[in-house]
Amino acid sequence: MAAARHILAIDQGTTSSRAIVFDSSLTPVASAQREFAQHFPASGWVEHEPEDIWDSVLVTCREAIAKAGLGAADIAAIGITNQRETTLVWDRKSGRAIHRAIVWQDRRTAPRCAELVAAGHEALVAARTGLRIDPYFSATKIAWMLDNVPGARRRAEAGELAFGTIDSFLLWRLTGGVVHATDATNASRSMIFDIHRGVWDEELLALFDIPAALLPEVKDCAALFGETDPELFGAAIPVRGIAGDQQAATIGQACFAPGMVKSTYGTGCFALLNTGETPVASKHRLLSTIAYQLDGQRTYALEGSIFIAGAAVQWLRDGLGIIEDASETGALARAADPAQEVYLVPAFVGLGAPHWDAKARGAMFGLTRNSGPREFARAALESVCYQTLDLIEAMHADWPQGGESAGQGARSVLRVDGGMAASDWTMQRLADLLDLPVDRPSLHETTALGAAYLAGLDAGLLPEPDRFADLWRLERRFTPGMAASERHRKIDGWRDSVRRTLSVA
16 A cells, blocks of 8 residues: 555634645645634633534544545644644543633733732743733633632642643544643743743742643654544544644744744734744843744744734724725725825734733824725735834844844745735735835645644655755745835834824823
C-alpha cells in the first residue's frame, strides 16, 4: 500500500470550524466548514458550548476527507490550529466539560484583573509571561470556573479535572481521552506559563489560585501528540502539529527569519514580528509571546492587536447601511473626493495597541457637506491602514534591528492575510501609508496552512523551516506609490484625530 501523502488541518475558530485536506505540496484538495452558536449569558460574557465545537470539528473533518476522495489511511498527519485563550475545564473520566467554554472575548474577570493590577502584580506577570494582566488570557477564566462551579476546586485539587484551550480539548477527544497536552504557543497565552523557561510557573499558579494538577503537558508545535481513536475516521491518524491561530498564520506566511512580520485582517487585526531566540520586553505596550517552538528551541514574537479592522466595514453595512456587501468598499473609496480629508478613528470598543485606551470611543473628523458614502468608505479602509502603521512603528521602536535583517525586516516588507487582504485598494493604500511593500500570498488560508505545515514537518513530508520559503508563493506585491508629502500630511491628520479621540484621565 502506498504511503499516506495528505495532511488534514483543523482550523477551529471563534465562529466556525473548518477542515482542509492538503496534499504533500501544501495544495488544498478539499475543505468543509460549519458555524456554531455564540452564547452571551450576561453583558460582556461570551461562551461556546463544547459539544458544539467538537461536533463541528468531527463533521467537517469527515466531510473534507470524503470530498477529497480519501480515507483515513491516506492521511499522514493532522494539524490543529485554534482560537487562542478560550478556556475549558473537563472531567478526566467522562471527557465532559464542567461549564461552557469561556471565550477569549469574555470580560467577566475584569474586576479580578483590576484587583491584581492594583496589588502590584503586573510587573511579575509581564516579566514571566510577556503578557498584560487582562481577562483576555486564560488564567482568570480558569479560576472563575473553579470558584463558580460547585465542587470544581475540590475536584481540580484531587486531579479529577483537566484544563485546556481548544487545542487540548480537541486532542483529548480525538485520542479518546488518552492525551492531555498542548503546544508552547497556546501555553504562552495562559498568563501562567514562563515563556523564558518553557514551564508552568509555580508562583503564577499560586497568584491565580490554579492547581497544577489541571495542567496539560507542553510540547513543541511539531511533535507526535498522539493518535486518533480508530472509530472516529475508520483508522488511527497521528496528530503531529498544534499552534494557536495567529502563530499558525505566522508559520503559514513563512515568517521564520527574525524581523519578518505578518498582519492578519479579520474582525480585528493581529500583527506578529519574529524577534528570534530572544523575547523582547515591549516599551510600547505590545505583547511578547512564543511564535513557535521546534526541536525544543523557542522563537519569540512581538504581537500587536487592533480591535476593529473588518468590523469597520461591517459598521458601514450594518450600522450606516451605505453598502450591502464588503466588496463594494474598494470602488467607493477609489471614487472618493481626494480634496476631502475624512478620518475615522474606529474606537467602537476602545483602542488597542499601542494606545490601550478602553475608554476611547469612535469618532469621525474632517466632515463637510459634500462628505458621503464614498468618503466614509475610504475613511473606514484607511483607518485599518493607519492602525497598522501605529503597530509597525511600535514594533520597530521596540526592536529597531528588525529593519536590518537580511532585507526581511519590519521596515522592509509586510506579509498580509485574512479577509480584508483580498481588497486591492486597501492593500495598495496600506503600502502607500507604510511606505513598505505589502505581499499577499497566493493561498489566503494561511492559518490552516501553518497547522498543515507543522504536521507535515513532523511526518517527514515537508522541509525544514529554512526551506519552507520555497513553498510560499506570492500572489501580488503592492509597492508604495504615494508622494512623501501626501503621506506625511495624511499621517499627521490621523495622529491629530487619534489625539482628539483618546479619553482624558
